[in-house]
Amino acid sequence: IALSKKDANTNVNLAGAVFGVYKDEACTSLIATMPETDKNGSSYVEFTKTQETVYLKEITAPKGYRLNTSVYNVKLVAGGNTDISVTNTEQKGKIKIHKMGERLSGAEAGNPYHFLYDNSSYAGATYSIYTAEDIISQDKTTVIYPKDTLIETLTTDESGNAVSSELYLGKYRVVEKKAPTDCVNSVNAFILMIHTLLCTYTYY
Numbered sequence: 001i002a003l004s005k006k007d008a009n010t011n012v013n014l015a016g017a018v019f020g021v022y023k024d025e026a027c028t029s030l031i032a033t034m035p036e037t038d039k040n041g042s043s044y045v046e047f048t049k050t051q052e053t054v055y056l057k058e059i060t061a062p063k064g065y066r067l068n069t070s071v072y073n074v075k076l077v078a079g080g081n082t083d084i085s086v087t088n089t090e091q092k093g094k095i096k097i098h099k100m101g102e103r104l105s106g107a108e109a110g111n112p113y114h115f116l117y118d119n120s121s122y123a124g125a126t127y128s129i130y131t132a133e134d135i136i137s138q139d140k141t142t143v144i145y146p147k148d149t150l151i152e153t154l155t156t157d158e159s160g161n162a163v164s165s166e167l168y169l170g171k172y173r174v175v176e177k178k179a180p181t182d183c184v185n186s187v188n189a190f191i192l193m194i195h196t197l198l199c200t201y202t203y204y
Helices: none
Strands: 002-007 018-022 030-033 042-044 053-060 071-075 083-088 092-108 114-121 126-131 143-145 150-155 161-163 170-178 189-194 198-203
Touching: 053 083, 071 083, 092 170, 150 161
Parallel strands: 002 083, 092 198
Antiparallel strands: 002 042, 018 030, 018 053, 053 071, 092 114, 092 161, 126 150, 126 170, 170 189
16 A cells, blocks of 8 residues: 545645554554655555455544544555545644632721732633744745734633634734733733644633
8 A cells, every 4th residue: 555645625645644454444453554644745555465355543643633444445456556645634722711710708807907819710801812833834835924924813701711713833912902801901912822622721
């Protein structure tokens, strides 16, 4: 089996993918593990033919890409190669913001009164998400967003939460633009690295 691994959108060759060759379509009986794809996106494996069709499934995706969970039927040719091309799409992630702050909960008698506060979730906080660096496609061919691009603006709900749309991997800057009612606007900006499907951050 001669495998070619490419970016689904740009057709650029991808290194670092590992595939398993299986006897069954459920991919439970492993025949061979293919070598990691090289810089040309290529991998090759040779083995004894014991059946007409085998099944190919990705075990490890290239860095920065989603795992391709499809199972590919591969018809073997005795004494020859079977060529197959498989693609991956870029991994993305989301930023989840949770807004916490002090809320007056009561007072103790005295001279003067001693006010009591609890940490509570706040609705109505508005945040803008900017790129903190050039956001570059995982195949390194395209600048998707230049540094300091405004990506989107979010407002926290009644639970104090706000979730971004899917973002390309990279560094982002989150800035509080509007504080909840009766709260002071935060002067801090936070630099976040999107490296997983969902990054959660709490702001005070």
